[in-house]
Amino acid sequence: MTPIPSRGLYAITSAADTDPARLVNRVGAAIDGGAVMIQYRGKDRADGERRIAASLLLDTCRSRRVPLIVNDDPVLAAEIGADGVHVGRDDGDLRSARRIVGERCIVGVSCYDRLDLALAAAGKGATYVAFGSFFSSRTKPHAAPAPIRLLADAREKLDLPIVAIGGITARNGAALIEAGADFIAAIDGVFGGDDVEHAARGFAALFP
Secondary structure, three states: OOOOOOOEEEEEOOOOOOOHHHHHHHHHHHHHOOEEEEEEOOOOOOHHHHHHHHHHHHHHHHHOOOOEEEEOOHHHHHHHOOOEEEEOOOOOOHHHHHHHHOOOOEEEEEEEOOHHHHHHHHHOOOOEEEEOOOOOOOOOOOOOOOOOHHHHHHHHHOOOOEEEEOOOOOOOOHHHHHHOOOEEEEOHHHHOOOOHHHHHHHHHOOOO
16 A cells, blocks of 8 residues: 555546546656655446446556545445545545455545534544535535635644645635645646646646
8 A cells, every 4th residue: 555645635536537547647647746645536437337447547656656546436345456535415424435455455535624523534434534615616506505614624623634725726726735734636727638747747836
């Protein structure tokens, strides 16, 4: 298993990248640009397609010593030997996910705009917590807005890595890091254009 890094860009794959070879190439470019953690988000794909894509991504991430997190599917994460899983409010119990993937795996939890969910997740053994959406997001346009001060409040009460997500760009991300975010998670900001490596470098430059 590749351990969770201390901070940096957390790149989340785009549903638009459906071809496995293209997906692997673009994830490799994100890592070249400075991404320190990758999440495979393929919930709209058939099970077989998801397994193939996730396995290929795991090979890429392992060769570069970057952890691969599988979104919403602890069973798939366990089957391919991924470094972890990320779960939201509709993806089952955190403790159940932990039992499936094992104690050594990373288990991240979406906490939206609620500190109470993060405190509960910490008590149940989460590896990291994620808050957002901090800005308007094309991926999840109806997500509840999260105030930036939530990051500072979480930093005071939690001893876990904190992820900020939702409409974040290299231009607006610095304020989130200053407020307490350890990781900036981005989908469209990294994979929305043709030059993925350049986009990732913009995010990576936010972390001194």
